[in-house]
Amino acid sequence: MHLTTNPKSDGQTKNFSDDNLPRFFFGLLLCALTILGNYLNIDVFFGINIVFGSIFAWLALIILGPAWAMAAIISGSLYTINLWGHGYAATIFVLEIAFVIALGGYKSISKLIGMVSIYWIFVAAPSSLFLYKHMMGIPWETYFGLIQKQILNGLFNVCLAVTIYYLAIILRLINNSPKIKKAKFSNFLSVLFVFALAVPYGFNEIIKISRSFDLSKKSFIEEGLKEIENLSAYVLYVLQSETSHWEMMLSNLELDTQINFTNRPYSVYSIDTVTLSFSIVFGEEKVLPDNIKYIYSRNNIFNKTEILGCDDDFFYTVSASGKIYVWEQGALDFQSSKEDYDIVCSTDWSEFKIQSSIVPQAISKVTVPEASSKIESWLKAEIYTEAQILALFPTSVSHTHSLRPMAMLAQKNLNSELNHIVMFTLFLIVLSYIVTYFVSERFKRYTSIIEELLKHRTINVELLNTNLYEDQEILKSVVSLAERFSEEKEARTFAVNSFNQLIQDTSTPVFATDNKGRVKFWNKTLENMTGYTSEEMLDNPLDKIAKVDFTNIFSEEYSDELSFDFSITSKSGEYIYLKANQTILRDFSDLMTTNDLATHNHDHNAVHFFVAQDETEAITARAHMINMSRLAALGEMASAFAHELNQPLNVITMAAGNTLERMKSSNVPSDYTKEKLKRIETNALRAGKIIKNIREFTSERRDEGVVAFNPASLCQNVIGILQEQLRLDQVEIELCDATEGELIEGRPMLFEQVIVNIVNNSRQSIVASKAIKRSCKIDLQCIEGLLVIEISDSGSGFNDESISRAFDPFYTTNADRSGTGIGLYMSKSIISSMNGKIWAFNGPNGAIVAMQFPVVDRTSNSAST
């Protein structure tokens, strides 16, 4: 799966394909960002936080698909359990993504926001009601506050995710996911529309709410601190009053072992902490102590009496002698308890202190440090305060001040504010959909008007509401466009007609064919040149009169620069050589629907225009040049041919004459006659072969076709032709054929001419150099699909000038011996026409001329010479 569908991607955009690591790491990154987005939350008021994690979960859904989205949202939701202390919100977040996946809303960006809106209103709100209200038992005010915050948060996150996605596409950071049907710019505008209106208002309101709550919270804290201060002062008062008599009381302590503990509800021996419990009434009621209990630990180390205590009715003291006194207490009147307000008083009696301070002193002062105050979450909604009481025995007083009623009141006020924002946002989303719909409909109408105009040159005014100024302007523009279009059409038609006239009347041959080589256009020049009229040629295959293979020409990848050489046999039987170059007529293509070009389909039946160049004259001139080169070579070999031919004739003449002479004078032995006749026969055949070689070499076959042939065989022919001359010049010639009968393509006679030219040049060079070793070698071998022929000699080689000008026309180093200077020039021309190459350079013994030719694939070409 590839997320890239845009074929015109410029290569700079990101692709997260299935089979590579970037997709995996990008998924991990989005998971991490989802957790981070939840971590970096905004605390609006007690435990109601705006979280941002789902932005990245939505991006994961759009870009990477459902699996990664679920992974991201689950990762992010786990953090909310830590944040809020419950898993209900996490469930709702995961359900949100699952809901959109299940309905396939993520496949269309335009539907995504709508789906999320539906989820929060119709699924998340009722679910939250069940989870928060019934499972957690939170009050209505908190529920409404929470769910409205969640709706706002959810919509904000999905809108932001979509915006980020669109921006990434617009900035070409990523390509549109193939899972998303269409990324519409209008959708992006509608999201921006919602953002532009909702975000400033929403943020303003949320900041106002947050600030308002901060102020309330501050006053709550101040109030709570004031309360604890009062309470602490009261505790001080109580402790002072309660302990004021301890000094006197303890000084008279005596151990009384006669007390029967079994009558008491609990044993003083088992209690070692002192507890003071108060009940505080918040509001206009007075804060009063309730159910005070303090039971002091005892320690009988060193046999000292240190036990004292009380319960609801009595004080107990134990004297040094072990006597226990029970004191009735009636100073305190306890009221009914209120569990919300507790004061815990604890002492820290160490053994040492007990030992050195047998007599307790009255508590003198209570301090309430401000820094000790803190506020916990809305679930607890309380202020916890701890105060140190300076006394003989260090004592602390802690107070937990519940703010729950205050928080409830504040949340009630916030809900109405949040409600406004949520309703406004939802209204904007619906409005954006409506606006997008109408704008899109309007554009569709304008598009259909333009289409109508282009197709039928008419305007359907009913599609426009001419009561509107804008539509009137559009109508004017469209009419003006129609006029201009008409003018343009006329101009184009005129241009095309002129062009048609031009290509018809031009002196250059112009024709057109379809992909199969059927003639679709044939201009007058071609008619004059070939004798075939346009009517005769249209829709007929060009290869009927021309040597050209369109199957090969059009089988290659379509190219604007297509050109090829071909020849036409005219009606009168003459050869016409043409070089055709394809001409692309894009500007005219849609209007080239003349009779000549009845069909014009770019896909399967495309018409290719060719402007041809008549090369008949050039090819004829070239043929003459080749002929001249051939005649020159022939001239050089004429003496050798005459000599070679006269030798067998001489033998025949003399053998016949001698036989006749002997027959005149005596009986001739039959063996003698047989020997002579055999000699005559052998030499007659030899003469015939020489004549055949000469005839073949000198015959003019200008239009010999291109065929595949065995170059080694032709080299052998050349050696046969030149053998006598080489023998006379004492030049040894050797042919080394390392090929396996590979074929090359070209005109065999011209190839033979090339070899004759080069070997003749070698021979002349060897003779001129007066070298002792006179040899010429023709090597043939195949190297990597190329047939390489090297002709080396033991002559004087090339000098600097001749090596650079070897293939120049009319350049010769043999002018004094009637060298024409066209041999190597024509050889190069012939080899080029065979798609070959030729080089001249010096070897270790003399000159080397090397040629290379592409080898013909014998599986596709079985022709051979």
Place this chain on the structure above:
Amino acid sequence: MKHVLIIDDEDNIGEEFLDFLEIMGHRGHYFSNPIEGLLSLKENTDYFDTIFVDLMMPEMSGRTFIKAARKLTNKSTEYFLMSGVPELDLDDLVNSNEAKFIHKPLSLSFLKGVFS
């Protein structure tokens, strides 16, 4: 009876020449290599009455041979230069009567005329 030297790179021609001379009652000597022919002349300067030389030979042309052989033989020795192609630049040899040019293929009647 005349002593005739034949120099020709074609063995068949040499053999036929010898056969002809034998028929005519002359004594012929044949060398396919002109250098060997020259060596023979050096040793037998007055022996040969008539010398037939082929014009085109690998080792040495007939012209060169005649120029070298003239220095070894008597002035009375007749030289015949044989060739299948008309040589245009043989004027110096022919005009100075150093050799006579005969065209191949040789006719026996012509050869008979030479020896008569």
